[in-house]
Amino acid sequence: MASVYGITHGMRNHSVEAPRTILVIGGGVIGLSCALALQRLGSAVTLVEASAATRAASWGNAGHIATEQAEPIASPRMVRSxxxxxxxxxxxxxxxxxxxxxxxxxxxxLTRAAAPARFEQGRTALSGLLAQAMPAWRRYVADIGAPDLLREDGHIVVWETPESAAAGLAAWRAADIGTTRFTPLAEGELSALRHHIAAPLAGGIRFIGSGQVADPGRLASTVRAAFLAAGGTERIATVTAIDAGSATLADGTRLTAxxxxxxAxxxxxxxxxxxxxxxxxxAERGYHLQSPPGIDWPADLPPVVFEDRSMIVTRFESGLRAASFVxxxxxxxxxxxxxWARLRGHAAALGLPMADAESWMGARPTLPDYLPAIGAAAGILCAFGHNHLGLTLAPITAEAIAALASGTTPPVDLTRLAPDRFGRRL
Incomplete structure (x- = not known):
């Protein structure tokens, strides 16, 4: 079988015939990635998206491929804090x-989902996904012919006081960070970073094994172009109803597949x-500010998390982005x-070049256990609810959905990610 940016990886069953026609509802990074993977099976894929503008949370995030976040946010520690x-x-x-x-x-x-036993089950499920996230990303960017979109330079976490540095370091040492690892920032690295930061920096760590996308906007346009160039169909419309073989649009049109x-x-x-x-x-909403291109910030500096301020700053090709808030x-x-006012205050205190930054707000789709929904429900293949990890998990989710559509075993265990795991309302 030809590779569907690697979806044959980990599959153990013989493929059944792929569906001839598939509708994908939702054009964020998850939907677009699924559409491309399904198209590579040989299916005729129609992608239905409500808007042509890339304003969704998929494209407004920090661009961070967060393979270190192996613990679901619905955790005993989060509830206590x-x-x-x-x-x-x-x-x-x-x-x-x-x-x-x-x-x-x-x-x-969420509080019920954070109970110790359920948290451990969630951590097992999430760790399995994240262990495959970076390999899937490598296959993904190779398949769309844009390997430079993936930067595997890790990321940096810094603290501004000795007290927060000691507490933050202890917390990360106690955390499950999956396939990543970290090392303390050397004094030379801290000094170089201080050159760009107005606030004092008391310490920091550098993660190895995480990454970022070079630019979310270019990612969106590149994947969409690959999908359309290979014969995909995109329809801008609002979907009002679906079933296992059709979607009804706001104007009454019924699409079948x-x-x-x-x-979505x-x-x-x-x-x-x-x-x-x-x-x-x-809707778990996040906010960001983004400067225009050409700002004074090192192009090769990976994402920097200012943990005292719960803010991450990422240098993209299109400018510098500061993101925060849940x-x-x-x-x-x-x-x-x-x-936005608080973000601007943080940016000013840190001396970030964001005086002309534009503001943005978007909604992350989040479920109470902070695990995505990947699998079948009512005959519909589902891929949503990725919370903070939509960008991180898009390629591996697409591989899993393509496997389900073709009747092969997914590359990861989806048992605890069932879309109907919260029960059925009859």
Missing amino acids: AARRLFLRGGALALPPGQIAHWLPFALR DRVVLA GTGSAALLRPHGVKVPII EFAGHAAAPDPRK
Whole structure:
């Protein structure tokens, strides 16, 4: 079998005939990657996306391939520390009072998912995905003919006080960091970084085994171009209903196919609800600022996490991006300008060249156990709910979906990632 950017890797079954036609609902990084992988099976793939603009969380993230995040965020440690991480106390966790109807039920489910036994089960499942994430990324960029989109230079974490440096280092030493490792920053590395940072730096570590994309915008355009060049069809439309073999658009048009793949992010729950599948997804919103190109920041510096400020700064080809915040709300809720104001304050305090930065807000699709939904439900192939790890897990998710569509064994164990694991509403 020809390689579908490596989806034959880890498959043990003989392939059955691939579906002749497939609809993929959702054009973020997960949906677009799935469409490309399914197309490589020989299927005729139609990608349906609500907007041609790349404004989704898929393209507004920090560009970090976070292979070190092997522990689900729904953890005992996160629950214990939630109060001190609140936005009103200077942290990154925002629970807007006006959105309590959205986040309170979700928070209660998250607390249950963070129980030690369930957390350990989740860690096993997530570790299996992340162990394959970087190899899948290498296959992915090779397949689209753009290996330079992947930078495997790790990332840096820094602290601004001796106290936070000691506490942060201890926390990372106790954490499960998957296939990555880290080393303390040498004094020479810290000195070089201080040249670009106005605030004091008391210490830091460099991760090895993580990475970044060179530019999210170029990633989006390159993958879409590869998909279209190979005969894929893209349709800009809103999907109002789906089943195992069709999708209904807002104008009443009904598209049919042999299989349907649902990768609609926060919109996935509403499309599954008529089939009795309960998906307690929430819009976990993040904010960023991005400078224009040509700023004074080293082009070869990997992402830098300012852990005291819960902020990550990444140099892209298109400029410097500072990202932060975990805000639980409804997808349609208005952005909170205070988040951008705080980001601008952090940027000014650090001396970052972001005076002319543009602001952005997007919604990460998040499930209470902080695991994605990958698998079949009501006859529909699902790939959504990747929270902070959508970019990281896009290629391996696409390989798994292509395997399911072709009747072969996925390269990772999907048992605990079932889309209907939260029960069915009958």
